[in-house]
Amino acid sequence: MAPHATTTTVPDCKNIPHSHRLPVTHREVVRTLGKLSRLSLISLAQQWLMKKNRDFCPPYLLADQDPNDVDVEDQYDPAHSCDELLETYKVLGARKGGKREVLDRILEGDWRTGISMYQLATAEIQHLLDHPTALRWTAKRLAKIPNSRSAVHDMEVTNDSDHLPRFQAQTFMANLARELTPLMKAHYLLMRLKTMPITILRVYIHDSPYSTEQSLATETSSSDGAKAVFFIWPNGSPFVYSSLATHLGQVVGDDGRHLRDIVQQAIPKAFSRPSARYQLASTNFTARSLDALLTYRGPGKSNGAAGGFSIFQDHSFSQNALDFITSQKTDDAEKSGAGGEKAGPGRPKRALDDAEAPEAKRRREVAEGRFGTSAKPNDGQGLDRFEVRIDDPFPPIPNSAARADGDTSDLNAQPANRSRRGRPSLLDRSAAEIEEIQDRADEAWVPDVRVTFQGPHVFAGIRQLVEQGVVDGEKMPGWMTGEAGVTIGAVKNGRIRTKDRVPGV
Amino acid sequence: MEALDCEINDIHARIADLRAQRANLSAILLSQPHLPTRLSQRPVANERRRLHAAKLAKTQHNRNLENVYRACAGITAYKVKDPDPHAIDNGMILGVRIDVSIRDEFVETYHVLFVRPSAKNKSLLRIHKHTIPPCVALQPLANLWLPTRARDGEGAVEQNLVKFGRALRKELVSWHLRGAAVEKLRAAAGVTGTKDREEQKAGLAQGRVLNAFVSDDEDSEDEEEAAVRRNGPLKITAVDADISFRELSLLWSNGQTAIMKVTKDGDIEMAAVRTEQGARLSSVERKAKGRIEGLLERLAA
Numbered sequence: 001m002a003p004h005a006t007t008t009t010v011p012d013c014k015n016i017p018h019s020h021r022l023p024v025t026h027r028e029v030v031r032t033l034g035k036l037s038r039l040s041l042i043s044l045a046q047q048w049l050m051k052k053n054r055d056f057c058p059p060y061l062l063a064d065q066d067p068n069d070v071d072v073e074d075q076y077d078p079a080h081s082c083d084e085l086l087e088t089y090k091v092l093g094a095r096k097g098g099k100r101e102v103l104d105r106i107l108e109g110d111w112r113t114g115i116s117m118y119q120l121a122t123a124e125i126q127h128l129l130d131h132p133t134a135l136r137w138t139a140k141r142l143a144k145i146p147n148s149r150s151a152v153h154d155m156e157v158t159n160d161s162d163h164l165p166r167f168q169a170q171t172f173m174a175n176l177a178r179e180l181t182p183l184m185k186a187h188y189l190l191m192r193l194k195t196m197p198i199t200i201l202r203v204y205i206h207d208s209p210y211s212t213e214q215s216l217a218t219e220t221s222s223s224d225g226a227k228a229v230f231f232i233w234p235n236g237s238p239f240v241y242s243s244l245a246t247h248l249g250q251v252v253g254d255d256g257r258h259l260r261d262i263v264q265q266a267i268p269k270a271f272s273r274p275s276a277r278y279q280l281a282s283t284n285f286t287a288r289s290l291d292a293l294l295t296y297r298g299p300g301k302s303n304g305a306a307g308g309f310s311i312f313q314d315h316s317f318s319q320n321a322l323d324f325i326t327s328q329k330t331d332d333a334e335k336s337g338a339g340g341e342k343a344g345p346g347r348p349k350r351a352l353d354d355a356e357a358p359e360a361k362r363r364r365e366v367a368e369g370r371f372g373t374s375a376k377p378n379d380g381q382g383l384d385r386f387e388v389r390i391d392d393p394f395p396p397i398p399n400s401a402a403r404a405d406g407d408t409s410d411l412n413a414q415p416a417n418r419s420r421r422g423r424p425s426l427l428d429r430s431a432a433e434i435e436e437i438q439d440r441a442d443e444a445w446v447p448d449v450r451v452t453f454q455g456p457h458v459f460a461g462i463r464q465l466v467e468q469g470v471v472d473g474e475k476m477p478g479w480m481t482g483e484a485g486v487t488i489g490a491v492k493n494g495r496i497r498t499k500d501r502v503p504g505v
Numbered sequence: 506m507e508a509l510d511c512e513i514n515d516i517h518a519r520i521a522d523l524r525a526q527r528a529n530l531s532a533i534l535l536s537q538p539h540l541p542t543r544l545s546q547r548p549v550a551n552e553r554r555r556l557h558a559a560k561l562a563k564t565q566h567n568r569n570l571e572n573v574y575r576a577c578a579g580i581t582a583y584k585v586k587d588p589d590p591h592a593i594d595n596g597m598i599l600g601v602r603i604d605v606s607i608r609d610e611f612v613e614t615y616h617v618l619f620v621r622p623s624a625k626n627k628s629l630l631r632i633h634k635h636t637i638p639p640c641v642a643l644q645p646l647a648n649l650w651l652p653t654r655a656r657d658g659e660g661a662v663e664q665n666l667v668k669f670g671r672a673l674r675k676e677l678v679s680w681h682l683r684g685a686a687v688e689k690l691r692a693a694a695g696v697t698g699t700k701d702r703e704e705q706k707a708g709l710a711q712g713r714v715l716n717a718f719v720s721d722d723e724d725s726e727d728e729e730e731a732a733v734r735r736n737g738p739l740k741i742t743a744v745d746a747d748i749s750f751r752e753l754s755l756l757w758s759n760g761q762t763a764i765m766k767v768t769k770d771g772d773i774e775m776a777a778v779r780t781e782q783g784a785r786l787s788s789v790e791r792k793a794k795g796r797i798e799g800l801l802e803r804l805a806a
Contacts, residue, residue: 322611324572
């Protein structure tokens, strides 16, 4: 860059490079690094100092020190080389201490001249890996836009046909930048993770016509919204998860949403090729936990077999075809059954449980049958929010059952009072309101009932309710086991409405 | 204390071994061909025990029969019941099970569960649940062989469950075979990924940054190290493949890279090989075409 670039800044069409730095007092820097634990900070610093990354995050070394301006009060002496610093952080990592010590060393010592965009991005990804439930993700599917000319071709399954969008990092980045740079300046970091089968894209949005370091540093104090957006591609699947990188308690403003939408709209365009255009289709799935996302919208076997159908994912339904041993299995089942009871939530009330042991055992077996191997409290696949709207006719109340039964039997094959008893916990909240207007009920009265479940692990909670006998496990509708694999849906005829396509692909 | 722990672990391992042995022996015993007849004919002291034994023999017999069918046919069907009180068609579900065997073992079992959504046309099936990974083309196959509604116009797709099953099994088996071939290739090339593993052990690297273009010829690498790497014997340092094993990327010690497109039955169809400076190596590209299995031999030739 020309030396006079600092004086004349012109709007341009460039991305923000990895090496541009933010001052250490910048709000984003303080917030992002402040969230990390001591261990993560040390590991990050070591990562930044590795040879291949040094270009993007040069530390402040003795050679950088201005000899005329040696500050005696300086708390941290600049190191001689990167390797020396690497050693320093190794020593820091080996001993115990507070997080503050490392944070101060990074911000006021070794990177006092600024934290580069690369460092900020890796720090935020590190936080995401440390706290996989920190953000709220929406899963979308990259779907091919049907085209009359290629429709026949798309149907084919040949030796070299490809039904998933191909992900080429370089091409994708170039396309995405081409879509976005006229609208905004942004810093991109695309990373293939080692610990999880996913690829993360972080877009740091810089709402300014300039891409210089100076313009980055000036805080646009007007909005406090999130400045970064995350996208995740689970490897080998057509899904994309998107999320705003919010800090704890930060409100997602309209600005933030708008910026995310712009990036989101650019993503299918960046994937598209001539004669293969993609769009993002909703999959009705939002969750906090990345593990849950990978289970319900991931690359594995579990997408199309959630809830009670989880038994088909592993060998609990059908053993290996060469496994002829029948006795071992029963032994195991007894053992795990006993273990489950011991570790179960009912343990504190053992005396009570013992009294009604056969009943409790039966309920546990019913729950086992309905939920299969899913919805275990500690499986890490918890959905935090599950919403349904019930579009079924309201079940008739008992005293008018004779009249209503005759009327609704053709609408709904199930006896109406059965479905009522099956969902007590669902309807009890709005029952009061509904009973106020019950006298106006005619045979196909469909009130707008919406039910929301919230908690750290919604379906594990329902499973526990079944085991405790609060919810009748046998009459409970299937969507309460999570087998529909959505977090928002409408219930019709006791089932979540689905489109006429294969689930989970 | 440690010795005691060690001993306890040993004993646990022995117990597990003996248990497995007992289970194996009991399976063999229960599989005796004339066992049920003998059980029913000979007089016994305890009638309940006899019934129990007959039940066990029956279970074993069923299992043996099921396994023989599964192992020989590859695709088997079964019926299950959905416990959901609101399930379509009263919870009647037709399951199709596909067992995939690679070399000498069955590596994975996949299920596709069908329901009959339409009360009028009882023979019409729809995929209800399945455990097919998304990198296998289930939706296009379903479009081909399983129409969602009975259309009576011309050009209507006819439902053909057998063809669907065959095509799906072919996709699944070829996916596993490609995976096994790539694994073999890795082993043959001696790619262990030592550097990555070291980094991982140290817990340093989060992952590989894909849009970081570091200029290699600058001081990012020690001169001598680079020289050793360049002048040393030419070998493959990394073999990467995507999850569906349709794209293979190779990296050589001299900085040469290759990306290869693999067809579903394991042929390398196209290859792009470039030197570190970015020049195409069309001679190597031509050599690369062919089966995955012989790739190294072809490249070395």
